[in-house]
Amino acid sequence: MQVLTGYYCYIMPPKGKKRSSRTVPPDILSNLPDNIIDAIMMHLPLRDAVRTSILSTKWRYNWCRLPELTLDQALWEMTDNGISPTIRFTNIIFHLLTLHVGPISKFALSIATLGNCPKIDNLICFLSRNGIQNLVLQFPKDNLYKLPSSFFMCSQMRHLSLNNCILNPPPAFKGFDQLVSLELCEVTISSKYFRTLISCCPLLEQLVLHSSITNHIQITSPKLISFDFRGRINFISLKDVPLLAKLSLVDTGYYEKAGKCGIAKFLESFPVLEHLHLDYYSVRFFAGEVPGQLPSALNCLKRLCLSDISLDELDVASCTLYLIKSSPYLQQIEIKVYDEDEWVERTVDDVIDAILEQVEGLSDVTLNHLRAVKLTGISGTEPEMELIKFLLAKSPILSRMLIKPGLGDGSPETRLEVLAEITQFRRASPKAEVDYKLT
Structure with missing residues (x-):
């Protein structure tokens, strides 16, 4: 300084x-x-x-x-390297506990890079008695920390972020009734306790769950606005979430249960959904039952993001087209196609014909609010080209379409051919610009 x-x-x-x-x-x-x-x-x-x-x-x-304290990697790196990390950590915590006065509203601790996870029960107890409202805890991946009972006594908690720890609420735990945002990343917690935890947080608005639960997810949260999930999934149920506006489901595992949950039944619970992000596995999970139209259209959906999907697979393409068709007020569409080199199976002709037939079946659909489209990993397959043609022809106020080929998709000559074909497509919007990245 x-x-x-x-x-x-x-x-x-x-x-x-x-x-x-x-x-x-x-x-x-x-x-x-x-x-x-x-x-x-x-x-x-x-x-x-x-x-x-x-x-x-x-x-x-x-x-x-100080009401806000951050103990992160930068702090460990700046202290005396001649002393072991555990001793350095213990000394810092000792001075904090003995010298600090007044409330601590925000505390962030990151010891993810330390070899061992020092026991910090006293620190958690200290914070629970000092009005902690915003707490961030990140522990080593190979040494999960079990949160002590004093953690569940932080009655004023409003924002909580936990990484690499074990969460096991005591029987008498009544929840964090002031909690507004919760982030659990690589947190070990049973489905039962997770359900109880969420139901005991009546003010919860933002929920992030990354690779923490591996079987059933049941959420009842009337104030929930945003839910971001990443990890394996067997079953998911979101009930009584009338305010949910942002939903992201990215599933890193593939199960035999794929296709067992209908997309229409799942989405009908979110009447005000504005942003939706799905990936290949979550689309496959919901792609089993694809009706012609939602019982009630997604009239609030403004942004649709689909990542690492295959437009050459019938169920995935059907679900993609279904979402576009059922969202008349879409303003942005972003689709990232997977790299074909990662997949061995090739699409047979009859599947492609079925996909093209579904695209042609959208002749009565008009996307009157679509302004921006971003397509990544495009290789020029027939389903991809038909989707591009459809979006250009049915979007009267479209301003920009950005198309990025995959890193290993085709030679420069092939890309030029794809570009030449796209420039011939009819555009409903006189202001529509197509930006095709040749390199």
Whole structure:
């Protein structure tokens, strides 16, 4: 930290003139109001904030009342490397527990790179008694930390992020009734306890769940606005989520249960959904029953993102077209096609014919609100080209379509042929620009 230091010099008065008495300029830095000092301290890394104690006697313990503390990798790297990481961590925590005064509203701890996970039960207990509202805990992947019972006594918690730990609520746990956002990444928790945890958080608005539960997910959350899921899935149920506006389901595993959950039945529970992100596996999971039209259209859906999918597979293509058809107010579409080199099976002609027939069946559909389209990994297959033709012909206010071929898709000559074909497609929007990345 760069410390500001004042320099003073004495200038001799001209001959024949008397010296004038002057007072020493006040120490502006030490006389700043407490709220200004606190604002300065909170914008510094914790190590630099502690080092301000050398500025003056008044500044010696200013860091001790910081309401927000971050102990991350940068802090471990800046401390003495001659001492083992565990001892360094213990020393820092000891000084924190013994010197800090006042409430701690936000605390972030990352020890993901330390070889061992030090026992921090006392720290969790300390935070639970000091009004913690925003808590971020990240532990080593190979040494999951079991949260102590004192963790479940953080009654003022509003934002919680947990990484690589074990969550096992005690029987008397009544939930975090002030919790607004929850992020669980690689957290070990049973489906039963997870369901109980969510149901006991009545104000929950944002939920992120990455690779934490491997069987059943049941969520009842009337205030939930955003749900981001990534990981394996056997069963999912979202009930009583009338405010859900943003949904992302990215499934990294493939199960025999794929196709057992109908897309229409699943989406009818989200009347105000605005943003939807699905990947190949989640589309396959919902692609079993694809009706001609949703019982009630997705009239609020504005952005549709499909990643790592195959437009050459009948069920996936059918689900993709179904989502577009059932969303009359779409403004953005983003589709990322998988790299064909990763797949051995090739699409047979009768499947392609069935997909093309479904595209032709959308002749009565008009996308009156679609403004932007981004297609990545396009190789020029017939289903892909038919989809591009459809989107250009049915989007009267489309302003830009960005098309990026896959990294290993075709020679430059092939890409030029694809571009030449696309330029011949009819465009419903006179302002539509097609940006095809040749390289």
